[in-house]
Amino acid sequence: MTTITTSVPIQFSSTTTATLSLLEKCKSMPVLHQIHASVIKSGLTSHTFLMSKLISFCSNSRSPSDMNYALSIFNSIEEPNFFIFFTLIRAFADTPNSLQSILLYSKILSTLEEFHGLEFSIPSVLKACGRSCAFEEGRQVHGQIMKTDIQCDPFVSNSMLRMYFDLKDIRSARRLFDTMPHRDVYSWNSMVAGYLKAGEIGLASEMFREMPERDLVSWNSMIDGLVKHGKCELAREIFEMMKHKNVVSWTSMISGYMLNHRPKESLDLFRKMLTSGIEPDAAAIVSVLSAIADLGFVEEGKWIHSFVCRSKFLSIDSGVIGSALIDMYSKCGYIDNARDIFKSISHRRNIGDWNSMLSGLAIHGLGKEALEILRDMERMEIEPDDITFLAVLRACSHGGLVQEGEMCFKTMCGKKYKTVPKIQHYGCMIDLYGRAGQLEEALNILQEMPFEPDVLAWKALLSSCLKHGKIEQGRFAALRAIELAPKDSSSYILLSNIYAKTGRWEDVAKIRSLMKERGIKKVPGCSSILINGEIHEFLVGKEIDSDVIKKLEEMVFRLNLEGYKPDLDQVLVDVEEKHKESLLSFHSEKMALAFGLINVNRVLNFFERIFTYCLQKETSSR
Known part of the structure; x- marks a missing residue:
């Protein structure tokens, strides 16, 4: 049986002092391995204080390999003290192997006659129970706590709340909360965050309204939880209600919009953040760069790039910002700029x-x-x-x-x-063969992969069949994709396009009828353009301004004069040739381009008028 010492007389010999000095200067695990070897060679393994220092160093990183090394040191100690146990229990609770914390706690319990002295390890053990889904063990620890005075400790009570939410036992968490003798703002925040994590939006909102006091964590938790469940409007309402917003508040809302595929709102809010005087953090920068990448507004991205370079608190080579810039430039079509960023961070x-x-x-x-x-x-x-x-x-x-x-x-x-x-790698191989026209090889991958093909895999094959005019294979792939995702309009559209490409208009009509019957609508094409800091969106089928129509007609006329011939094969509807040309003219990208040209001309005309006015004034003054 392991004996636990509560107090050990520490004798510092010259060798011990020298070893402790080396440990204080130690910066890496390879160096620690050398120090440990020296400890073993010098016969200092019985020096508990020295061994505890070795374990503390290993535990700081929380990496699996370092924690396993710490455990091997622990197993070599004949009489570990409380400090060593608590160090390991706390460290393992924050790792994927959190079950080890519970095992160590059980081991220390078996050596003691009373519970006294273990209260410092309880919050870590409760965390480990929650992370390990150790429901029964968590209940037992709760029972031990109720037999002692530490049940009145708010830190311990709040740790129990978090454990029950981690175990998805909402009822037990609520019962505990209702019986807590002392509830602080952290207790209320734990309940709000726990309800949100469980998807109980109504209960979280009710708890938030009932809070006797709220801190920034309360408001930020609500915003973060709501956007993660797609409740952006409700989150924005709470955000606007806040009297004092910090960088976390802004970043949560900006990131939340991106999480819900709303880049325009994310970019707009980032601009407001800057005008409010809040310095953005790395997370906000990464989110807004992602929004810019989705929108394709490279000029905005270049401004963010220069902002980061000027900032005292942000750096391109400080982790994720460099990656986000590379991604933004790549998606905006500026691959050379992406290469330049990549080269500039070569050392980190x-x-x-x-x-x-x-x-x-x-x-x-x-x-x-x-x-x-x-x-x-x-x-x-x-x-x-x-x-x-x-x-x-x-x-x-x-x-x-x-x-x-x-x-x-x-x-x-x-x-x-x-x-x-993973299934994504097999999907890439399907796409690789499909694009090259090797549809048999693509189908073999589908049949031989160790997973059940997902909708993306079937859609990859379906797209290839459309490209190469393989009707039967495409029909088979489409039916499987529709079976897996019956509400996804893209599979219906791709199948309809396969039929249209081969002139099977009756089958096209059947697919369209099926979509109507199931209430499935095609997402209209949308293009956006940034003019004077304002985003303008153009959707196919929406009413178009007369100036845009005139500019479109002018564009098409001038293109025709240059010998432009539209690819009518891309219009997969059964209409006359002239009508096909008209449909191609009113593509959302062409509408956005026409609007941009109109505004460029307006700016040029404005400056031309100013120049003419100044010239006339100068002439008259002479």
């Missing part, structure tokens, strides 16, 4: 930066460059992850590099990397 690149660059090259179909970057990673001994291989496979697919894509897939599965392919 993380795996996210490499993956962002690879993804950008994939968007632009630059498969050979992506493969070269993968080789650079191998030369620099940077281990690729599953996202890396996914990006390279997409680059090969978009670049038509079938053999290279096959080799990449084999490499990731090989002895060197041993990366287990």
Whole structure:
């Protein structure tokens, strides 16, 4: 049986003092391994204080390998003290192996006759129970707490609240809250956050209204929880009600809009954040760069880039901002700018930066460059992850590099990397073969993959069938996709387009009728343009301003004079040729472009009038 010492006389010999001095200067695990070896060689393993320092250093990183090393040191100690136990219990509670905290707590309990002295470890043990879904163990710890005075400790009570919400036992959490003798703002916040996490929006809102006092955490928790459940309007109402907003408040709302695919609102709110005098943090910058990437407003992105460079608190090479800039420039079509960012952070690149660059090259179909970057990673001994291989496979697919894509897939599965392919990797291989017209190989992947194909896999095959005019294979893929996602309009549209491309208009009508019967509507094409800081959106089928129509007609007329011939095969409806040309003219992108040209001309005319006025005034003064 392990004996636990509560007080050990510490004797500092010259060797011990020297070892402790080395530990204070230690900065890495390899150095600690050397110090530990010296401790063993010097016969100092019985020095509990010294061993506890070794364990504390390992526990600071919380990494699985370091925690396993800490546990091996612990197992070599004959008489560990309370401090060593508490250090390990607290550290393991924050790791994926949180169950180890409960095992250590159980071990320490078996050596004691009374509970006294263990209260410092209780919050960590409760956290471990919640993270490990250890319901029975959590109830037992709760029972122990109720037999002692620490049940009145708000910190312990709040830890129990969090545990029950982690265990998804909302009723027990509410019963505990109602019986708590002392409820502070943290208790109320825990209830609000717990209800939101469980998706109980009504109960969270009710609890929020009943709070006797609210701090910033209360308001921010509500905003964060609501946007995560798609309640952006309700979150915005609470945001506007706040008298004092901090950077977390703004960032939660900005990120929330992006989480719900509303980049326009995200960008608008970011502008308001700047005018309010709040300095944005890295999370806000990343979210707004993502919004700009979705909208394609590269000039806004360039301004954010320069803002980051001027900022005292932000840096391109400080983690995720560099990756976000690479992603933004790539999606806006400025791959050279993305390359420049990637090169500028060469001394501090993380795996996210490499993956962002690879993804950008994939968007632009630059498969050979992506493969070269993968080789650079191998030369620099940077281990690729599953996202890396996914990006390279997409680059090969978009670049038509079938053999290279096959080799990449084999490499990731090989002895060197041993990366287990996910369904997304198989989807890339389906897309790779499909784009190249090798539909049999694509279908073989679908049939042989160790997963049930998802809707994206079938849609990848369906798109390839549309491209290569394979009716029966496309029909089969479409039916499977519709079966998996009956409310997704894209599968119906793709099948309809396959029929339309081969002139099977009766089948097109049947698909359209089926969509109407099931209440499925096609999402209209939408294009946006930024003019003087304001976003203007254009949707197909919406009423168009007369000035835009005139400019569109002018554009088409001038294009025709230059010999432009529209590709009428892209209009997959049964109408006359002239009407097809008209439909192509009123594409949302062309409408946005026409609006942009109108406003450019207005600006030029404005400056021309000013110039003429100044010239006339100067002439008259002479």
